[in-house]
Ligand SMILES: CSC[C@H]1O[C@H](OP(=O)(O)O)[C@H](O)[C@@H]1O
């Protein structure tokens with residue numbers, strides 16, 4: 664059996680029906696409280712830790728999410744891979760509302776979000792050239808196909824600051840940049856997962872055509888919610904399929920779990936306790 668799998672549920676995904684709850688983890692981290700309690704659950708043979716990104720009543724907007732606390736709490740809960748489930752807008756005609764996209768790249772267009780655990784005095788620079796774990800992504804892709812979901816293999820997700828949606832000029836600009844889908848949450852989440860040496864892969868569920876499409880209504884919360892419920896039902900099916908059939912990728916050769924050995928730009932043994940405290944769970948194997 665693998666280590667624990669984390670699921671970060673986005674808009675609409677606040678619970679997973681029919682799973683066995685083992686424990687509710689009320690975790691405090693050096694970076695503050697995560698968005699909610701973490702639910703330790705069992706799905707088949709797998710221990711799964713579930714966290715609703717916006718809180719269970721969706722009271723936390725994208726720019727106020729404590730991404731560092733969420734990822735650090737996952738680390739403390741012994742999670743070594745995270746499935747992010749996210750609502751996105753489509754920036755391409757052929758990605759239709761209701762389709763899923765197994766994105767493989769992000770462009771971080773957010774501002775002012777706390778986006779690193781290595782805020783000094785311990786400095787680290789890790790590669791996010793490929794921010795998505797290829798193994799987890801291909802297992803999720805297989806699960807989407809098995810669940811009969813119209814799914815796109817790969818895509819660029821631009822992460823905007825929000826909470827307002829884009830202007831038409833911005834939406835067209837992102838299209839001209841080659842972006843495929845747009846959302847507000849996956850950065851800095853993915854970067855922080857990499858710093859925490861946790862595999863990360865997103866299942867992006869398309870809800871709308873943003874505001875660039877001349878024949879479709881501009882995105883609104885109402886239009887998102889209309890599609891979101893059906894998307895969430897598909898996500899439940901996909902997750903069941905994933906954990907029953909695709910969750911054991913024994914031959915994975917990713918190095919998501921081994922980036923700090925070469926990334927830390929400091930002599931950890933020379934640091935005092937105060938410097939190590941906020942990153943202890945990330946660096947304890949090097950001390
Ligand atoms: C309520 S629609 C806009 C909201 O939904 C997405 O969030 P998540 O990635 O957590 O599903 C999008 O990024 C916005 O935050």
Ligand SMILES: Nc1ncnc2[nH]cnc12
Nearest residue numbers: 750751752845846873882
């Ligand atoms: N059009 C859009 N822009 C940003 N975030 C979204 N989430 C869902 N649809 C979106």
